[in-house]
Amino acid sequence: MGGFMVDLAGKHIPEGVLFDAISETPKDIPDAIQLLTPCTMGNGRLKVINLGRYALSLFDMHEGNGIRVFLDLQKLHAWPEIKTWLFQLKAKIDQDKLLEEIQRAGPDILGIQPIQVCAEHIGKPERRRIATCILCGEAYPAQDGGICRGCQGEGPYL
Amino acid sequence: MGGFMVDLAGKHIPEGVLFDAISETPKDIPDAIQLLTPCTMGNGRLKVINLGRYALSLFDMHEGNGIRVFLDLQKLHAWPEIKTWLFQLKAKIDQDKLLEEIQRAGPDILGIQPIQVCAEHIGKPERRRIATCILCGEAYPAQDGGICRGCQGEGPYL
Numbered sequence: 001m002g003g004f005m006v007d008l009a010g011k012h013i014p015e016g017v018l019f020d021a022i023s024e025t026p027k028d029i030p031d032a033i034q035l036l037t038p039c040t041m042g043n044g045r046l047k048v049i050n051l052g053r054y055a056l057s058l059f060d061m062h063e064g065n066g067i068r069v070f071l072d073l074q075k076l077h078a079w080p081e082i083k084t085w086l087f088q089l090k091a092k093i094d095q096d097k098l099l100e101e102i103q104r105a106g107p108d109i110l111g112i113q114p115i116q117v118c119a120e121h122i123g124k125p126e127r128r129r130i131a132t133c134i135l136c137g138e139a140y141p142a143q144d145g146g147i148c149r150g151c152q153g154e155g156p157y158l
Numbered sequence: 159m160g161g162f163m164v165d166l167a168g169k170h171i172p173e174g175v176l177f178d179a180i181s182e183t184p185k186d187i188p189d190a191i192q193l194l195t196p197c198t199m200g201n202g203r204l205k206v207i208n209l210g211r212y213a214l215s216l217f218d219m220h221e222g223n224g225i226r227v228f229l230d231l232q233k234l235h236a237w238p239e240i241k242t243w244l245f246q247l248k249a250k251i252d253q254d255k256l257l258e259e260i261q262r263a264g265p266d267i268l269g270i271q272p273i274q275v276c277a278e279h280i281g282k283p284e285r286r287r288i289a290t291c292i293l294c295g296e297a298y299p300a301q302d303g304g305i306c307r308g309c310q311g312e313g314p315y316l
């Protein structure tokens with residue numbers, strides 16, 4: 001699914017335009033973007049902004065104008081397995097059936113709209129001052145406060 | 159760098175243990191984890207919890223016990239390019255020099271500590287109810303509210 005979505009978005013980016021990417025979910029779509037485009041989390045050209053929607057955008061890295069591709073629920077009626085998967089209607093999805101439907105449906109279930117990314121998300125993040133955390137002793141962005149966010153209790157560890 | 163970190167953490171996971179991964183930064187490390195382990199964002203086995211620290215954890219997917227690997231600032235004194243890069247001391251990094259230092263330093267600049275991941279981050283996220291947003295018409299996690307978080311103004315678009 002992610003592959004079809006990246007493909008469709010890519011077709012609407014004019015040749016030669018350098019684009020960045022946003023995925024609105026951490027599921028599947030970031031993998032597809034990283035496989036099929038030069039945008040990765042590592043190089044800063046792919047951002048995951050988790051809005052819980054199965055959608056992505058590709059946009060001009062300087063201007064922020066681009067294309068958003070999403071699953072169009074209006075078009076899902078003919079595709080029961082995809083609908084069951086998207087709405088998590090069953091605990092156990094039949095992966096073979098699902099993949100077969102995704103292959104047959106292809107871009108037919110996708111919607112597309114022009115978008116303008118806001119300034120905050122265009123271009124490289126600026127260089128930030130890095131400090132040493134007095135608690136854990138590791139480097140962290142100074143703007144996070146007197147200690148790092150890990151030591152502020154945001155970490156996933158006991 | 160990410161590669162050395164994943165490698166070192168992997169050496170401390172007993173053979174046969176199924177592990178999940180957390181990266182504490184979106185930079186570089188998620189790419190390395192996805193290349194070198196079976197954990198990806200897409201399959202839910204890699205989470206990026208951005209704490210602004212250059213660190214990762216691999217841990218038993220059922221028990222949550224595992225290993226955290228971080229950059230040990232105490233060991234960076236001998237490696238000026240790596241220090242300059244980590245603390246973003248220069249706008250323009252000499253990539254060749256940096257990569258050469260990273261290759262020479264290898265795991266020597268890493269620290270390692272045992273961790274226990276808290277219950278919330280162990281195992282698969284449970285199946286959540288998915289609703290249709292009455293504003294954008296797309297599917298979203300019902301727990302986010304009456305409309306999706308994109309429509310609540312959290313989206314990156316104008």
Ligand SMILES: [Zn+2]
Nearest residue numbers: 133136148151
């Ligand atoms: Zn800290």
Ligand SMILES: [Zn+2]
Nearest residue numbers: 291294306309
């Ligand atoms: Zn919405």
